[in-house]
Amino acid sequence: MDDGVPGWRTLPELVLAAAELRPDVPLLAQAGGQTCTGAELADRTRRAATVLHAAGVRAGHRVGIDARLATWSEVAVAYCAVSWLGAVAVLISSAETRETARAEVGVSLIVGDVPTFPDLRAASVPVRTPPVPGPDDPLDVVFTSGTTGKPKAVVSQHSHWVGASRPEMLASRGRRVVGHTGVPIAVSGGLHGVFLNHLARGVTSVWAPSPAALPEACDGWEVRELHLTPHAAGSVAALPLPGWANGVRVLRLVGAPLPDAVRQRLVAAFPRARIVSIYALTEGGAASFVNLRDPGAASIGRPVDGTEARVVDHLGREVPDGQTGEIAVRSRTSSLNYLTDAALNEEWFVDGWTRTGDIGQRQPDGTIRLIGRAREQIIIGGGRLSPETVEAILARKLPPKTEFVVAGVQAPGRSDAIAVFLVGAEDSADTMAVQRTLLAMRGPFAPQHVIVVDAIPRTALGKPIRRELLALLPAAGFTT
Incomplete structure (x- = not known):
């Protein structure tokens, strides 16, 4: 100009x-x-x-x-x-x-x-x-x-x-x-x-x-x-x-x-x-x-x-x-x-x-559709989805304002295991109810692991640090 x-x-x-x-x-x-x-x-x-x-x-x-x-x-x-x-x-x-x-x-x-x-x-x-x-x-x-x-x-x-x-x-x-x-x-x-x-x-x-x-x-x-x-x-x-x-x-x-x-x-x-x-x-x-x-x-x-x-x-x-x-x-x-x-x-x-x-x-109109971070993609049925996409699907079944993060865990077969890290207290009735809901889900997006955490580790911009959450799985009795 x-x-x-x-x-x-x-x-x-x-x-x-x-x-x-x-x-x-x-x-x-x-x-x-x-x-x-x-x-x-x-x-x-x-x-x-x-x-x-x-x-x-x-x-x-x-x-x-x-x-x-x-x-x-x-x-x-x-x-x-x-x-x-x-x-x-x-x-x-x-x-x-x-x-x-x-x-x-x-x-x-x-x-x-x-x-x-x-x-x-x-x-x-x-x-x-x-x-x-x-x-x-x-x-x-x-x-x-x-x-x-x-x-x-x-x-x-x-x-x-x-x-x-x-x-x-x-x-x-x-x-x-x-x-x-x-x-x-x-x-x-x-x-x-x-x-x-x-x-x-x-x-x-x-x-x-x-x-x-x-x-x-x-x-x-x-x-x-x-x-x-x-x-x-x-x-x-x-x-x-x-x-x-x-x-x-x-x-x-x-x-x-x-x-x-x-x-x-x-x-x-x-x-x-x-x-x-x-x-x-x-x-x-x-x-x-x-x-x-x-x-x-x-x-x-x-x-x-x-x-x-x-x-x-x-x-x-x-x-x-x-x-x-x-x-x-x-x-x-x-x-x-x-x-x-x-x-x-x-x-x-x-x-x-x-x-x-x-x-x-x-896209044909020149816009770009974001799928997710290459290193955080979750393999489901041979395809790849971002953790945010899986989070949006699970959120439809959960109470509003439930705070959780999804990450993929490498597993034998065509699909990764889905791990959900749920913010709450272990002995809270609300937290336990959400856990039951998640573990009762069926289909390709059903979580295999639900881990309750005090807080989600985040970057300075508020992005979840999934690698730190995945490091919690062995301590919780799961293998990565």
């Missing part, structure tokens, strides 16, 4: 543009009335950069940011300050990613240890050095979700995200308030999809640390849009929502397929809102899909402008419409890379295309 508005090429340029174009507009907000305007973000960034520079941070250094120890805005300021110095921010969201950041990524300094986040706020003098990164320099390192294996470090350049932003939105006079929860800032969906996206749009980005805190965080704001994961959305829809909910016009759902039961609760809770389902992956850069027509269905919709998609077989050859294969994407920006594994880069990034690890079908 050529509208005469200059683009921002680096994160410091975007921060300075926000200070110029939105100096008095709250860009970051949270419960308790804490806000940060465009001018304040630039000032806090430069002051925090002073502390980091004094700690020895220089261009090219990899600096950890432990997002578990701070609020959204504190992490955002630290991230911008690291970038101002031309260093590379490494986002930490768990003990596992922290260990990997030190052992494999080369991080020696972690914000949250020394210096602390309060240390970054204490600086009284802005850094004297001008911002140094270029558009082709590394911007950050984030880790994949680890749903099917160890989280992998993915490195991005400034041009991947800042260069892909739409500068005319920040430069416009339009004002919008967006509430969000459930998408952590330490993952790509939060860092790039929420923080950088909201900053480039110039919106007031209202953060809540949990779905239960969202009503209070958004109180007093004219919220027109919510940015949620399906897991968080289910919790939000179950809350008694205040008056501002009637003003919501858009619900953006990211991070996982949207179960039909959650979609129905969202429609009831936000009757005036349009539901938009967004599909993206950490390794895909700015590549993503949007489903506007039927967000409760298996379709992930169409690729957005600048994204190409195809469905390929095991040799990387495109398959005809309607046939099943792996979804591959290519964005208008250059391909991303795994930071510490050259062999994986060769396997997953091929000729500018990124393999997703997701199985799907391209």
Whole structure:
């Protein structure tokens, strides 16, 4: 789009543009009335950069940011300050990613240890050095979700995200308030999809640390849009929502397929809102899909402008419409890379295309139907189904709001055994009733194992970690 508005090429340029174009507009907000305007973000960034520079941070250094120890805005300021110095921010969201950041990524300094986040706020003098990164320099390192294996470090350049932003939105006079929860800032969906996206749009980005805190965080704001994961959305829809909910016009759902039961609760809770389902992956850069027509269905919709998609077989050859294969994407920006594994880069990034690890079908109308993760497919009668599909089938027979996860267990014959991990208490009458219902089922989707658990282990985006659940089977007397 050529509208005469200059683009921002680096994160410091975007921060300075926000200070110029939105100096008095709250860009970051949270419960308790804490806000940060465009001018304040630039000032806090430069002051925090002073502390980091004094700690020895220089261009090219990899600096950890432990997002578990701070609020959204504190992490955002630290991230911008690291970038101002031309260093590379490494986002930490768990003990596992922290260990990997030190052992494999080369991080020696972690914000949250020394210096602390309060240390970054204490600086009284802005850094004297001008911002140094270029558009082709590394911007950050984030880790994949680890749903099917160890989280992998993915490195991005400034041009991947800042260069892909739409500068005319920040430069416009339009004002919008967006509430969000459930998408952590330490993952790509939060860092790039929420923080950088909201900053480039110039919106007031209202953060809540949990779905239960969202009503209070958004109180007093004219919220027109919510940015949620399906897991968080289910919790939000179950809350008694205040008056501002009637003003919501858009619900953006990211991070996982949207179960039909959650979609129905969202429609009831936000009757005036349009539901938009967004599909993206950490390794895909700015590549993503949007489903506007039927967000409760298996379709992930169409690729957005600048994204190409195809469905390929095991040799990387495109398959005809309607046939099943792996979804591959290519964005208008250059391909991303795994930071510490050259062999994986060769396997997953091929000729500018990124393999997703997701199985799907391209439909004649150009939309993509998502079937599920390749490593989590359940073989039933010789065919393959996603765990989410089996969950939807079983849920029809269970009480509403029953929390459970399905996984496949390799077994002799043509079909896997179906294991159900049910959240509840062993001695609860309700839990035992659900167990009996599941074990009494007949047919190809009947569970062979029903294991009661206290909680479902989930990634930062709320996706169930089925490999951890399957590890519980031997302890429960079953073999995998």
